[in-house]
Amino acid sequence: MKPVIIAVAGGSASGKTTVVNEILGKLDLKSVAIIKHDDYYKAQHNITLEERTHVNYDHPSSLDNDLLVEHIRTLLSGKPISKPIYDFENYDRSSKTEIVEPKKVIILEGILILTDERIRQLSNIKLFVELDDDTRFIRRLQRDIKERGRSVDSVINQYLNTVKPMHHKYVKPTKRYADVIIPNDYNHGVAVDIIVSRIQKILEETE
Numbered sequence: 001m002k003p004v005i006i007a008v009a010g011g012s013a014s015g016k017t018t019v020v021n022e023i024l025g026k027l028d029l030k031s032v033a034i035i036k037h038d039d040y041y042k043a044q045h046n047i048t049l050e051e052r053t054h055v056n057y058d059h060p061s062s063l064d065n066d067l068l069v070e071h072i073r074t075l076l077s078g079k080p081i082s083k084p085i086y087d088f089e090n091y092d093r094s095s096k097t098e099i100v101e102p103k104k105v106i107i108l109e110g111i112l113i114l115t116d117e118r119i120r121q122l123s124n125i126k127l128f129v130e131l132d133d134d135t136r137f138i139r140r141l142q143r144d145i146k147e148r149g150r151s152v153d154s155v156i157n158q159y160l161n162t163v164k165p166m167h168h169k170y171v172k173p174t175k176r177y178a179d180v181i182i183p184n185d186y187n188h189g190v191a192v193d194i195i196v197s198r199i200q201k202i203l204e205e206t207e
Contacts, residue, residue: 009130037110
């Protein structure tokens with residue numbers, strides 16, 4: 001069976017993971033692989049930590065899409081991959097990797113996942129999760145301090161200097177590539193049900 005590839009884009013802290021979890025909860029599938037685009041940030045061992053903090057991580061060029069596309073094709077061929085792991089505290093790719101086995105459903109999640117035409121072509125379903133800027137900023141502030149070891153000042157500076165302008169330049173325009181746009185500021189159960197039905201149909205067709 002050829003895996004179903006689902007690409008989930010949306011602004012930083014828009015609730016992509018929440019939507020993915022709702023979809024998976026209704027699918028009741030044991031065979032799912034989730035690949036976060038963040039793990040494909042380029043390795044930066046050759047520059048200092050101070051220099052890494054000034055890199056624009058919200059620009060498409062910060063991501064190793066060549067490797068991701070290679071990995072997607074490998075999974076589609078029925079073979080496992082050795083996925084990189086990104087270390088957010090050190091702003092660099094970790095020396096550790098994770099083995100990901102081919103699954104019936106493979107979810108690609110990331111703010112810039114729809115910017116690459118190759119990834120769009122490999123995806124069966126393309127989603128864009130939308131949420132207003134203020135709520136996204138508050139969520140990002142809380143998450144980066146709690147989960148990524150960042151200071152309040154560093155989160156605010158990064159948001160104003162790169163996250164916000166890059167969102168409007170690169171992330172938001174990819175809505176036009178989405179099959180479904182999901183507004184995440186209120187209940188989106190109908191959208192999730194439609195997506196689940198579509199996934200189930202594709203799975204039946206590929207059996």
